[in-house]
Amino acid sequence: MTDDADADAKGRREPMRDPSYDGAFDAIVVGAGLAGSAAAVTMADEGLDVLVIERGRYPGAKNVFGGVLYTPTLRELVDVTSAPVERYVAEKRFSMLSDDDETAVSLRPGEWHDPPHNDSYTVLRGEFDRWFAEQAVDAGAVLLTETTVTGLVREDDGRIAGVETDRPDGTITADYVVLAEGGNSLVSEGADLRKPERAENVAVGVKEVLEFPERDEVIRDRFRLSNDAGASYHYFGEGAVGDAVGGGFIYTNEDTVSVGLAYRISDAAGSQPKPEQTLNAFKSHPSVAPLLRGARTVEYGAKTIPEGGSESIPKLVHDGAVVVGDAAGLVLNNGVHLEGTNMAVESGHLGGEAIAEAAERGRTDEAAFKSYPERLEASFVVQNLERYGWLMERVEADRDLIFEELPHALADAGAEYFRMDREPKEKHAEEARERLFETVGGLRGAAKLAYRYREVLR
Amino acid sequence: MSDTATDRESSAAESDDGWTVVVGVKQVPDSDEVGIDPDTGRLDRANAPAVLNAPDRDALEAALSIRDAVGGTVTAVTMGPPTATDVLEEAVAMGCDDAALVTDRAFAGSDTWPTSYALAEAVDHLGADVAVCGEETTDSSTGQVPPGIAAHNGWAQLTYVEDVDPLPEEGRLAARRDVEGGHERIAADLPVVVAVAYGEFEPRPAGLHRKLYAETDFEPLELTADDLGIDADDVGMDASPTQVGGMETVDPVDREKETVETPAELLDALSDEGVIAR
Numbered sequence: 001m002t003d004d005a006d007a008d009a010k011g012r013r014e015p016m017r018d019p020s021y022d023g024a025f026d027a028i029v030v031g032a033g034l035a036g037s038a039a040a041v042t043m044a045d046e047g048l049d050v051l052v053i054e055r056g057r058y059p060g061a062k063n064v065f066g067g068v069l070y071t072p073t074l075r076e077l078v079d080v081t082s083a084p085v086e087r088y089v090a091e092k093r094f095s096m097l098s099d100d101d102e103t104a105v106s107l108r109p110g111e112w113h114d115p116p117h118n119d120s121y122t123v124l125r126g127e128f129d130r131w132f133a134e135q136a137v138d139a140g141a142v143l144l145t146e147t148t149v150t151g152l153v154r155e156d157d158g159r160i161a162g163v164e165t166d167r168p169d170g171t172i173t174a175d176y177v178v179l180a181e182g183g184n185s186l187v188s189e190g191a192d193l194r195k196p197e198r199a200e201n202v203a204v205g206v207k208e209v210l211e212f213p214e215r216d217e218v219i220r221d222r223f224r225l226s227n228d229a230g231a232s233y234h235y236f237g238e239g240a241v242g243d244a245v246g247g248g249f250i251y252t253n254e255d256t257v258s259v260g261l262a263y264r265i266s267d268a269a270g271s272q273p274k275p276e277q278t279l280n281a282f283k284s285h286p287s288v289a290p291l292l293r294g295a296r297t298v299e300y301g302a303k304t305i306p307e308g309g310s311e312s313i314p315k316l317v318h319d320g321a322v323v324v325g326d327a328a329g330l331v332l333n334n335g336v337h338l339e340g341t342n343m344a345v346e347s348g349h350l351g352g353e354a355i356a357e358a359a360e361r362g363r364t365d366e367a368a369f370k371s372y373p374e375r376l377e378a379s380f381v382v383q384n385l386e387r388y389g390w391l392m393e394r395v396e397a398d399r400d401l402i403f404e405e406l407p408h409a410l411a412d413a414g415a416e417y418f419r420m421d422r423e424p425k426e427k428h429a430e431e432a433r434e435r436l437f438e439t440v441g442g443l444r445g446a447a448k449l450a451y452r453y454r455e456v457l458r
Numbered sequence: 459m460s461d462t463a464t465d466r467e468s469s470a471a472e473s474d475d476g477w478t479v480v481v482g483v484k485q486v487p488d489s490d491e492v493g494i495d496p497d498t499g500r501l502d503r504a505n506a507p508a509v510l511n512a513p514d515r516d517a518l519e520a521a522l523s524i525r526d527a528v529g530g531t532v533t534a535v536t537m538g539p540p541t542a543t544d545v546l547e548e549a550v551a552m553g554c555d556d557a558a559l560v561t562d563r564a565f566a567g568s569d570t571w572p573t574s575y576a577l578a579e580a581v582d583h584l585g586a587d588v589a590v591c592g593e594e595t596t597d598s599s600t601g602q603v604p605p606g607i608a609a610h611n612g613w614a615q616l617t618y619v620e621d622v623d624p625l626p627e628e629g630r631l632a633a634r635r636d637v638e639g640g641h642e643r644i645a646a647d648l649p650v651v652v653a654v655a656y657g658e659f660e661p662r663p664a665g666l667h668r669k670l671y672a673e674t675d676f677e678p679l680e681l682t683a684d685d686l687g688i689d690a691d692d693v694g695m696d697a698s699p700t701q702v703g704g705m706e707t708v709d710p711v712d713r714e715k716e717t718v719e720t721p722a723e724l725l726d727a728l729s730d731e732g733v734i735a736r
Contacts, residue, residue: 017467020465
């Protein structure tokens with residue numbers, strides 16, 4: 001058909017009666033989260049025609065993450081100066097909570113106040129994901145919302161060649177599929193690309209966003225912040241998550257705070273109270289409640305977090321498809337570090353590059369994508385997961401000690417050490433030491449414990 | 459760019475069978491997002507995203523179901539600025555064959571009179587056998603435009619319609635309409651304007667490829683006052699007879715909050731106030 005035949009008297013193209021986009025896009029990205037948008041930006045920049053399919057009303061609508069976004073890779077991909085970040089992280093604080101004690105360490109390095117602020121910013125993903133997906137659209141990708149991918153299209157030889165959705169006439173084919181569907185990866189599981197995660201490797205995350213209606217300066221005053229500096233507080237011990245293995249957090253946004261818990265789903269399903277009860281108990285802990293006094297909940301959400309570490313990473317490449325982000329188990333959540341967002345961006349970017357390279361050579365077989373797992377393996381993503389993989393096992397073995405006995409012992413020892421009475425200081429120090437040794441098993445026990453966790457600092 | 463759609467159906471000439479259905483839609487502020495400014499007490503519509511008027515989904519479904527029954531085409535039409543194209547895309551995604559944007563500076567500030575006049579000319583221009591509308595829009599709720607279209611064109615009208623039943627052999631459209639205490643079934647000769655009752659039709663979901671097409675490649679037909687043979691003096695603010703005499707906030711009336719124990723006491727009290735005679 002010539003253009004003339006297509007155009008009507010007003011110079012527009014005649015409407016199509018039964019349009020088909022089969023094969024119209026080079027790649028389909030499932031999910032417009034961080035990993036999906038990173039893959040979409042990367043592929044669109046390489047000149048591929050990209051379709052991003054998102055189930056929410058807008059990207060981020062289904063996302064409950066409110067927390068710290070780490071931006072080293074993101075900065076390479078897009079201009080982040082217009083990104084909707086809340087505050088940069090100027091303080092990291094780690095607290096051990098017993099039922100009524102707190103023992104904390106706070107870090108406020110001066111250099112975190114200077115750009116690029118250690119590449120750590122608090123964000124609200126509802127806003128951030130929307131912005132990031134817009135960057136993908138600006139780069140040329142097409143974003144289709146309110147559409148849920150329900151399955152994969154396979155060729156006779158097993159090659160993945162498109163997706164099925166919940167819409168009528170809902171199947172669409174493309175040479176490449178990027179699975180970035182998140183932690184609850186039903187499409188990947190349904191297509192046997194990964195096994196359902198074992199309960200002990202899945203954490204449940206609950207989060208609330210709270211606002212302070214009475215006045216504007218509450219956050220700066222309570223968290224000792226100036227201008228757009230922010231804080232990330234991490235909590236461990238029974239005062240945070242009861243008997244479960246996990247921890248709690250408070251992050252400061254611009255006008256709100258994100259408060260939440262993440263702990264293992266096997267604990268959530270057992271004797272542990274319901275997640276919202278555990279969160280309420282955490283919020284009313286004597287050392288947490290004053291930070292949140294007068295606050296009002298504006299948003300509540302829950303999600304699953306894969307935390308099986310490097311051993312839980314499924315096969316990342318298949319004929320016609322790559323798996324990225326949470327869907328690939330690429331999340332680091334071990335207590336000391338709570339990271340997933342930077343890994344999501346990195347894996348999405350590397351997965352997108354591998355597809356662009358394969359497209360250049362006209363190939364769709366899994367071997368053509370091998371640069372993705374190789375580069376991921378060599379990157380900080382897998383190195384970090386491997387490095388901390390052992391930690392989860394250790395912590396599990398020592399859970400009573402770490403989450404219950406140690407917080408008590410530390411608080412008691414501290415109280416003893418600084419006790420004001422008419423006994424000499426030496427006696428207080430002696431008793432404090434005894435209280436600690438009693439818990440960890442004497443000097444030998446303390447040495448063993450330190451040896452067991454030496455890798456944290458290596 | 460290779461991301462262009464292909465047309466699965468051969469572009470064989472459209473058959474003359476079936477009816478030409480035109481459905482009127484409107485972009486309105488999302489009523490879920492319209493807030494009330496706590497300081498002034500006024501509706502804050504500026505921050506509400508623009509969406510398809512909810513009753514128009516029923517109208518679209520009714521229009522598409524007529525096409526399902528008798529064949530033909532459904533064309534969505536809206537009057538507004540170029541940004542109103544979004545609601546036309548939604549209509550095309552749902553299944554409309556085409557869509558037209560009636561847009562012209564001359565229409566700015568039109569009330570329901572010139573609006574229904576312009577739309578009447580548009581549906582006539584598009585050769586409508588049936589013009590379907592929602593019963594009203596959520597941002598003004600007059601319900602005047604569908605009967606206005608019928609009046610301007612001298613067509614029949616069916617309002618508050620709960621179900622449609624096309625009778626192609628007779629060249630008539632029958633409808634069940636809501637009336638006080640029940641319903642009635644009446645039939646009208648074509649051409650006819652149908653205003654559907656909100657919530658009576660189950661809007662169909664957009665197909666995947668149609669939704670993609672509507673949002674990426676579809677271009678609506680644009681119709682100006684000139685295209686419709688409308689004199690600019692007959693539309694717009696100056697041609698709008700609606701006069702808003704003023705608006706005031708009414709203070710609540712203080713209540714006496716007296717309690718009476720028996721019906722007799724109530725009758726006495728009402729009698730004392732002169733509400734009833736005894």
